[in-house]
Amino acid sequence: MPTFADRLFSRIRTTDSRICLGIDPRPEGHPSTHPERFNGDPAQVARAVVYYFQAIIQATQGVVACYKLQSAFFEALGIPGLIALAQLTADVRARGIPVILDAKRGDIGVSAEAYARSYLAGGVFASDALTINPYLGADSLEPFVTQAVRADRGLFVLVKTSNPGGGDVQDVKLEGGAQLFEHVADLVTRLAGPHRGGSGYAPVGAVVGATHPDALKALRERLPYSVLLVPGYGAQGGGAEDVAAAFDEEGLGAVVSSSRALTYVTQGADFAERAREAAVEMNGAISAALG
């Protein structure tokens, strides 16, 4: 089986798109999934969410590189929400398109192994890649790396997030002058180095927000073996010129994620077609910035 990076780059080439479409179901966001329509019945709401995003996947599959599912919104819908997560994940994977589960997991020892098994092996939640949190240190990340290498899946370690408050911890100045996120980037590079594949990239990627253009540029160099997952485009403030710095010389090595700005454009019935148009427009801007 090709590595996660190989599969992702193959998709980027085929679609000529660097967009990771984010699936963040907010049932209140569209009349067709609104809880009031179903008297709040969670099973019916979750079912409507599946249909809503299946329509978006069908309309956008040719114009995005991959999909990212935000676990928080599925968990908030309870057991029916988790069934919806499993269904949509399987639907995307059945099309041969990579799915990133954005669950930001992190734990130690056998608990980390259990999370890695849940999301990077078989089972109903099997995804192509998982976002993980580095606060618990290298030995908390290693079980994820082991499983990702074993099963040809990917990881994206949180390094520099797109939210304004991310700096409270990530930007702290260390003895010697570096900032914490640079220290974490070096940790990611140490974990990634031994597992570089033919593409030059390892299964250990990183999350770096589009809202910090200088850091993004510096981190592209500091994370030479890591595919970058870049959130924060558009509404949060990152522009096409900013995210261009995330890509390598071949225009690979990163994907830019966007969720609401693509999937909740309209209250109308043409939401899927509008998602396609928004993805094409966003990708066009990024392609133009890449030159």
Place this chain on the structure above:
Amino acid sequence: MPTFADRLFSRIRTTDSRICLGIDPRPEGHPSTHPERFNGDPAQVARAVVYYFQAIIQATQGVVACYKLQSAFFEALGIPGLIALAQLTADVRARGIPVILDAKRGDIGVSAEAYARSYLAGGVFASDALTINPYLGADSLEPFVTQAVRADRGLFVLVKTSNPGGGDVQDVKLEGGAQLFEHVADLVTRLAGPHRGGSGYAPVGAVVGATHPDALKALRERLPYSVLLVPGYGAQGGGAEDVAAAFDEEGLGAVVSSSRALTYVTQGADFAERAREAAVEMNGAISAALG
């Protein structure tokens, strides 16, 4: 409704126990839940796990202050595992005993709100408290604090974890001489301060491992408004003398968690009674150390 700290301290007084019994289902750990017994059928395995821990809860409810469910092991059992999580959580809460969900969640904005709603409001996963990860900064923690205050639930922010590699990030020396975990502790205290209740404690607690006795002692002072959740007792190396430092002058303000060392003592049918004995012994050692 009394605050989470009030409910927890009331339990500590009633049971004279400072133990948080950890429910970390590992089906391979006992013949009655072993997957081979059920030809690997996840629904039957999850059902057996529920019976196993219901027996342990029944036997230990008088000798532990609270229970902590480790989400990773339930997620690893797929949808049936999450149903088991919901069942066991509801079973413990129906007895009036606090449940901490150890899920180490962390995200930004509306995603953080969705997690807070999932675990600190109504719904099938409603718990009394949740563990959360601080790497994404104060604005990622605030939605959890808001929800915890609103619904009288608790939080435990990861500050200093018990694993050997935790220091890779948490112990990094900052400009000015402090270590990162001290900086995070100060962030927790800033978030907790405005929400102190009658007990002097706020809903914003902290996770501090028993494996760092000096740090534990210092953090008890540095986190004056935070209930401490102390893992790492026993197998991981923390002793009764070490964890005594987590408690305030009244012997409140903390609970010490233990999982496998209590719940997987034997392969025999007397596992629940043996869990009770192990919890009584562990609590006796802590009581003796508190003097």
